[in-house]
Amino acid sequence: MKPYTEMTADELRGELLELKTQYKKVQALGMQLDMSRGKPCQEQLDLSMCMMDVMNSASDLTCEDGTDCRNYGQLTGIQEARELLGDMMENNPKDIIIYGNSSLNVMFDTISRVWTHGVMGNTPWCQLPEVKFLCPVPGYDRHFSITEYFGIKMIPVPMTPTGPDMDIVEKLVSEDETIKGIWCVPKYSNPQGISYSDETVRRFARLEPAAPDFRIFWDNAYGMHHLYDHHQDHLIEILAECKRAGNPDLVYKFASTSKITFPGSGIAAIATSPNNMEDFLTYLRHQTIGHDKVNQLRHVRFFKDIHGMVEHMRKHADIIRPKFEAVEQILKDDLEGLGIGQWTCPLGGYFILFDSMPGCAKDIVARAKKAGVTMTGAGATWPYGNDPHDSNIRIAPTYPCLSDLETAMKIFTLCVRISSIKKLLEEKHNVEAEV
Amino acid sequence: MKPYTEMTADELRGELLELKTQYKKVQALGMQLDMSRGKPCQEQLDLSMCMMDVMNSASDLTCEDGTDCRNYGQLTGIQEARELLGDMMENNPKDIIIYGNSSLNVMFDTISRVWTHGVMGNTPWCQLPEVKFLCPVPGYDRHFSITEYFGIKMIPVPMTPTGPDMDIVEKLVSEDETIKGIWCVPKYSNPQGISYSDETVRRFARLEPAAPDFRIFWDNAYGMHHLYDHHQDHLIEILAECKRAGNPDLVYKFASTSKITFPGSGIAAIATSPNNMEDFLTYLRHQTIGHDKVNQLRHVRFFKDIHGMVEHMRKHADIIRPKFEAVEQILKDDLEGLGIGQWTCPLGGYFILFDSMPGCAKDIVARAKKAGVTMTGAGATWPYGNDPHDSNIRIAPTYPCLSDLETAMKIFTLCVRISSIKKLLEEKHNVEAEV
Numbered sequence: 001m002k003p004y005t006e007m008t009a010d011e012l013r014g015e016l017l018e019l020k021t022q023y024k025k026v027q028a029l030g031m032q033l034d035m036s037r038g039k040p041c042q043e044q045l046d047l048s049m050c051m052m053d054v055m056n057s058a059s060d061l062t063c064e065d066g067t068d069c070r071n072y073g074q075l076t077g078i079q080e081a082r083e084l085l086g087d088m089m090e091n092n093p094k095d096i097i098i099y100g101n102s103s104l105n106v107m108f109d110t111i112s113r114v115w116t117h118g119v120m121g122n123t124p125w126c127q128l129p130e131v132k133f134l135c136p137v138p139g140y141d142r143h144f145s146i147t148e149y150f151g152i153k154m155i156p157v158p159m160t161p162t163g164p165d166m167d168i169v170e171k172l173v174s175e176d177e178t179i180k181g182i183w184c185v186p187k188y189s190n191p192q193g194i195s196y197s198d199e200t201v202r203r204f205a206r207l208e209p210a211a212p213d214f215r216i217f218w219d220n221a222y223g224m225h226h227l228y229d230h231h232q233d234h235l236i237e238i239l240a241e242c243k244r245a246g247n248p249d250l251v252y253k254f255a256s257t258s259k260i261t262f263p264g265s266g267i268a269a270i271a272t273s274p275n276n277m278e279d280f281l282t283y284l285r286h287q288t289i290g291h292d293k294v295n296q297l298r299h300v301r302f303f304k305d306i307h308g309m310v311e312h313m314r315k316h317a318d319i320i321r322p323k324f325e326a327v328e329q330i331l332k333d334d335l336e337g338l339g340i341g342q343w344t345c346p347l348g349g350y351f352i353l354f355d356s357m358p359g360c361a362k363d364i365v366a367r368a369k370k371a372g373v374t375m376t377g378a379g380a381t382w383p384y385g386n387d388p389h390d391s392n393i394r395i396a397p398t399y400p401c402l403s404d405l406e407t408a409m410k411i412f413t414l415c416v417r418i419s420s421i422k423k424l425l426e427e428k429h430n431v432e433a434e435v
Numbered sequence: 436m437k438p439y440t441e442m443t444a445d446e447l448r449g450e451l452l453e454l455k456t457q458y459k460k461v462q463a464l465g466m467q468l469d470m471s472r473g474k475p476c477q478e479q480l481d482l483s484m485c486m487m488d489v490m491n492s493a494s495d496l497t498c499e500d501g502t503d504c505r506n507y508g509q510l511t512g513i514q515e516a517r518e519l520l521g522d523m524m525e526n527n528p529k530d531i532i533i534y535g536n537s538s539l540n541v542m543f544d545t546i547s548r549v550w551t552h553g554v555m556g557n558t559p560w561c562q563l564p565e566v567k568f569l570c571p572v573p574g575y576d577r578h579f580s581i582t583e584y585f586g587i588k589m590i591p592v593p594m595t596p597t598g599p600d601m602d603i604v605e606k607l608v609s610e611d612e613t614i615k616g617i618w619c620v621p622k623y624s625n626p627q628g629i630s631y632s633d634e635t636v637r638r639f640a641r642l643e644p645a646a647p648d649f650r651i652f653w654d655n656a657y658g659m660h661h662l663y664d665h666h667q668d669h670l671i672e673i674l675a676e677c678k679r680a681g682n683p684d685l686v687y688k689f690a691s692t693s694k695i696t697f698p699g700s701g702i703a704a705i706a707t708s709p710n711n712m713e714d715f716l717t718y719l720r721h722q723t724i725g726h727d728k729v730n731q732l733r734h735v736r737f738f739k740d741i742h743g744m745v746e747h748m749r750k751h752a753d754i755i756r757p758k759f760e761a762v763e764q765i766l767k768d769d770l771e772g773l774g775i776g777q778w779t780c781p782l783g784g785y786f787i788l789f790d791s792m793p794g795c796a797k798d799i800v801a802r803a804k805k806a807g808v809t810m811t812g813a814g815a816t817w818p819y820g821n822d823p824h825d826s827n828i829r830i831a832p833t834y835p836c837l838s839d840l841e842t843a844m845k846i847f848t849l850c851v852r853i854s855s856i857k858k859l860l861e862e863k864h865n866v867e868a869e870v
Contacts, residue, residue: 037507039506039507040506042503045503045505045506048505049492049493049494050492052490052491052492052494053491053492055487056487056488056491057484057485057487057488058484059484059487068477068480069697069700070480070483070697070698070699070700071474071475071480071697071698071699072472072474072698072699073699100535100536100727101535101726101727102723102724102725102726104722104723104724105722105723108721108722108723109544109722112547112548112551113547115551115561116547116550116551116561116585117584124561126550126551126559126561126562127561142721142724145721146721146722149552149718149721150551262504262505262506262729263505263506263507263724264504264505264506264507264508264724264725264726264727264728264729265504265505265727265728265729265730283584286543286577286580286581286584287539287540287543287544287581288537288539288540288543289537289539289577289698289699290537290699291536291537291699292535292536292699292700292727292730293699293700294697294699294700295700295727295730
């Protein structure tokens, strides 16, 4: 088919008529399909059911070092869990603190703690007239929600295919000491599914921030979440790179097993330098006596070691790979060559980013909603929900079953086509009016 | 035996000589006994091992309302858990939020949130020149550690046998709007094991604080922790009482299953008014996607209902009652009538408070330590670790086995006697010097 962008107004109107007929048919079906969040599907959850078998009333819940997991204590987590998550995060177990069930919670707590108590002896952020964060865009809405909650001014930085635009990051961070942090999802990013290049990571490690309390919030949520066995992105380990660059304290690195075992019932962790860890412990020892060690031990006994976790992640991949491929195939079949959108084809993670023509995203999402398909809200991937081009739409393929997903995606592409034609006709009309 | 307080200096010196001989013998045994923290013992932990059997790989982890506990969601907790903890806390399930593994953590987070964002639209505490908390003394060291961490000025309020001195509480709270809260352990208090009288609770509910953002931090940690079947303290439910008094938003009430199932692997909860709950949700929805629902369901399936929990607590009582009674018996046998100390005989909770002669507590604890018995540090039960009379010592009978406990307590009473005699001789010497 001819690109929409090259069609005459009459051709577009003809096409629109046909698409609207299709849309009405779909609408009449009264479907309810939810693609709004990056949730694992039931088959993925079933993969971890055997974790419920690794402990029973006859089990010895004692750690290798003699710690009774059932009682109080072990502020930084049990050694076995630090070792397993050390292997998962590619960090030394001694640089790891195991937390509760959610890395998002650890990130919130970290911002909250520096807000009230500052970073390593620096002024608490609550006492500063202004605090800013760099936000690579499009990005993860729950990150932005945390910084917005604390009144931190968010500055969008464009993402490129190799990560955030590092020219801009370097410039801003070195010039403005009110910039205190940056949100990063460095591997299979949310929502693009791209991974930071070696050069990007090296430039991050070599940053020279004006603020001594600037920290990179490195949310490596999808470190284990490959879709393919061999065709995988590789990410340089940031802590080691920072250490080599003479910047050992620059990074807080977060991860969890949320999308590995059960979301909400996994274990989260932070990896950071000894200085930062000491700083974390100053609040942690007031905040809690310790996190859930029984659940830590349950995870260790379920996976046994990192190889067990890798094999487990292959099973996840087998379930969700066909979904990603189906989404990409439908986008290709229905939209390729029409000149009305682009999309990413990630090798891992939980999302695909669709980029519509400027000014169409909100309309597409609203239109899909009316036909029974709930997408992540347009704008959600930008700070303050404000996508200036109104073009980013996050697609979350994992949760629906394959047939629902295919149905939803066909409705989605239909909506993309309708919205785009309307926009093109509107533009043509405006041009004529100007002439 | 004649009270030490009525002995002559020579008699005291004779007694001291004999006690020191005993002390040296004990010291030579090189024992290591830890009575420092309120930890359940192994037999208590064993009571909950069957909780490891209530779920296996064949279990359906779906809630009654259809929620899949294995996936994201349910910010306020699963309904079944809210009902169980509602029965436990004597509150309506709709007034309850289920949190993670630790109520201490919820208290820390609550202070942290009002520090950064204020209470229900009032000025964030971090923006105020001074924030004060009332601290009934002696009290719980980990409470004081949280308020100290935030730089909140702590004002001690004396405890009486019926709870905090309410004349003082009412006066201070109504006069000083920089007083923003009070720490309470209203039932089987830490460290006395006393419970607030009906009048005390009613006066709390009727407080008229100068500060609109004053809140009572009601840590009902030992609500279920009776030692006896019939002989039990009863505490008036504070939320209902506040509602009746026209003060519905005055209280944050905390509880957990930490000393019911596994410390660190239980579930915590807050009960509070709808207005306060709405306030809590404004931060909770940024902080997390939800707490560990699988563990919530595990607890519900283990206890089934509140009767199951009550029966479970009777088993705890059967294990620790003999320990409390042994401590009280040894204190009675070794110290009664000597005029050198008093102690509480609680009907529940985790602690007994020993009150030495003024100026002896630190010496007693240090002396016990040298003989191999670790007690909670003297002063720990006061804000800033500063017990002005140097007389409060917290005894934690639950963790050691009965024979170790008896040994430790005999060493303890020996140390009390030695320290007291030294103090009495010192006083006599001072008096003589003055004469």
